[in-house]
Amino acid sequence: xxxxxxxxxxxxxxxxxxxxxxxxxxxxxxxxxxxxxxxxxxxxxxxxxxxxxxxxxxxxxxxxxxxxxxxxxxxxxxxxxxxxxxxxxxxxxxxxxxxxxxxxxxxxxxxxxxxxxxxxxxxxxxxxxxxxxxxxxxxxxxxxxxxxxxxxxxxxxxxxxxxxxxxxxxxxxxxxxxxxxxxxxxxxxxxxxxxxxxxxxxxxxxxxxxxxxxxxxxxxxxxxxxxxxxxxxxxxxxxxxxxxxxxxxxxxxxxxxxxxxxxxxxxxxxxxxxxxxxxxxxxxxxxxxxxxxxxxxxxxxxxxxxxxxxxxxxxxxxxxxxxxxxxxxxxxxxxxx
Numbered sequence: 140x141x142x143x144x145x146x147x148x149x150x151x152x153x154x155x156x157x158x159x160x161x162x163x164x165x166x167x168x169x170x171x172x173x174x175x176x177x178x179x180x181x182x183x184x185x186x187x188x189x190x191x192x193x194x195x196x197x198x199x200x201x202x203x204x205x206x207x208x209x210x211x212x213x214x215x216x217x218x219x220x221x222x223x224x225x226x227x228x229x230x231x232x233x234x235x236x237x238x239x240x241x242x243x244x245x246x247x248x249x250x251x252x253x254x255x256x257x258x259x260x261x262x263x264x265x266x267x268x269x270x271x272x273x274x275x276x277x278x279x280x281x282x283x284x285x286x287x288x289x290x291x292x293x294x295x296x297x298x299x300x301x302x303x304x305x306x307x308x309x310x311x312x313x314x315x316x317x318x319x320x321x322x323x324x325x326x327x328x329x330x331x332x333x334x335x336x337x338x339x340x341x342x343x344x345x346x347x348x349x350x351x352x353x354x355x356x357x358x359x360x361x362x363x364x365x366x367x368x369x370x371x372x373x374x375x376x377x378x379x380x381x382x383x384x385x386x387x388x389x390x391x392x393x394x395x396x397x398x399x400x401x402x403x404x405x406x407x408x409x410x411x412x413x414x415x416x417x418x419x420x421x422x423x424x425x426x427x428x429x430x431x432x433x434x435x436x437x438x439x440x441x442x443x444x445x446x447x448x449x450x451x452x453x454x455x456x457x458x459x460x461x462x463x464x465x466x467x468x469x470x471x472x473x474x475x476x
Contacts (some may be wrong), residue, residue: 143169143218145452146238146248148225148396152263153426153441155209156255160449162474164462168467169246170217170433171238173224188304191437205214215258216473220244226395228422250452253396253408253417253424254445263387265296269357272472277363278383290316294366296354297386298322303333305386309414310345319347319378321354321368369428393428397458402428414443414451421455423448 145161147154150172158168174183178201186202193199199207209382210216218288223240228251230236238246262280264270270278282305295306302320309315320337327334341375349368355375356367365379393406402409404419407430410416415423425448426441453462 140168140237141218141220141246141296143167143246143248143251144456145169145250146236146246146421147169147252147254148172148238149179149254149256149258149426149428150174150177150206150219150221151254151426152181152438153256153445154179154252155205155212155291156442157252157425157449158212158215158217158446159208160446162212163454163465163472164449165475166449166453166456167475168215168217169220169248171220171223171225171240171246173222175197175222177200177209177219177221181205181224183281183283183336185281186283188282188307190438192437194439199389201244202388211306214472216475220246223476227299228399234421249421249456251422251453252445253422253442253450254426255393255396255428262385262396265354265385265387266358267354273357273359273363275385276361277359277381278357278385280385282384282386285312285314288315288382290314291381293319293382294319294354294368294378294380295384295386296321297328297388298327299386299388300329300333301388302386303329303337305384306346307333309335317347318345319349319380321352322348323351323353324351325350338392340436354383354385407434415448416451431433459474 144166145168147157147168152168153172161168172452176182181201182205186203186305189198192430204284211372223242223244225238225240226241228236235247235249236251295302306320308317311319340346351371354366355369357363358365363380363383365377367375367377368384369375408417408424408428410424410429412431415425417424425444427436
C-alpha cells in the first residue's frame with residue numbers, strides 16, 4: 140500500500156500546483172490520474188493552445204504551463220500513479236482513507252483532494268449519420284497538435300471558446316490552407332475579444348464564417364473529402380475539406396467518484412468555500428470538479444482553492460501544531476531530501 144500525507148486525484152494544473160503548496164508545509168503528495176502523463180486536459184487535449192489568464196504570462200501554451208508546474212514541484216518529489224482511475228474510497232478506524240484504482244493499486248492518506256477537472260468526459264458529437272465512420276480519418280473532436288492541419292482545408296464547427304480560439308490560431312499561424320467556421324447561430328458564446336478577432340479575420344477573407352448553419356453530412360473514401368452544410372436560408376452546400384473538427388465541448392461525468400457519498404450539484408461536488416472541504420471530513424474538492432455560488436471555472440481560481448485547502452489539511456493532519464505563514468520571498472523554497 141502506498142502511504143502519503145495527501146492523495147490528489149487528478150494531475151492537471153490544479154492538482155500539480157497543490158503539490159507545491161503542500162510541499163511548503165512539508166506535506167507529501169501522491170497523485171492519481173487516468174491519463175498516462177501529468178497535465179490533465181492541458182496535455183491531452185490542448186497542449187498547443189495558448190492560455191491568457193495566468194498571472195505573469197501574457198500568453199503561455201498549455202503544454203509549457205504543465206512543464207513549468209512540473210519543474211516547480213520537483214523539489215517536493217511527488218509520487219504518481221498514472222494511467223489508472225480512482226474507483227473506490229474506504230475509511231479506516233484511525234480516520235485515514237484508502238483509495239483504490241481500477242487496477243487495484245491502493246493508496247492511504249489522512250487527506251484526499253479531488254482535483255479531477257471535468258472528471259470523466261467524452262466529446263459532444265453533432266448528429267451526423269456517418270460521423271463515426273470518419274473518426275480518425277478526418278474527423279477529430281480535439282486538436283492536440285495544430286501542425287497536423289498544416290496546408291489542409293479545415294472545417295471547424297462550434298460557437299464556444301475552443302472553436303473560436305483554434306480557428307484564430309490555425310489562421311494566424313498560417314497552418315490551415317483554408318479554414319471555415321460553421322455555427323448554427325449568429326451570436327457566439329466565447330470571449331468577446333475572440334469573437335471580434337474571428338469577425339475581423341472573416342472580413343479580411345481569412346476565415347470563411349458560415350453562421351445560421353450546421354454540418355449535416357460527410358463525404359469521402361476512407362477519409363474526409365467534403366462536408367455538407369445546411370444553411371438556414373441558402374439550403375445545402377457542399378464544401379471541400381480534409382478535416383472536420385466539431386468543437387462542441389465535453390460531456391462531463393464524475394464517474395465512480397459520484398458514488399463516494401459526496402454532496403453533488405450540477406454534476407459537480409459541493410464544497411464549503413471556507414476551505415473547499417466536502418461534506419465528508421478530510422475530503423476536499425478543488426478546481427473545475429467543485430461547485431459553489433459564484434464559481435468560475437478558471438485555472439487561476441483552482442490554484443487559489445488548492446492553496447486554501449492545503450492550509451486546512453495541515454490543521455487536520457497536525458491539530459497540535461500552529462502553522463505560521465512563511466513567505467517564499469523570505470524563506471525561499473526548501474524541497475525534500
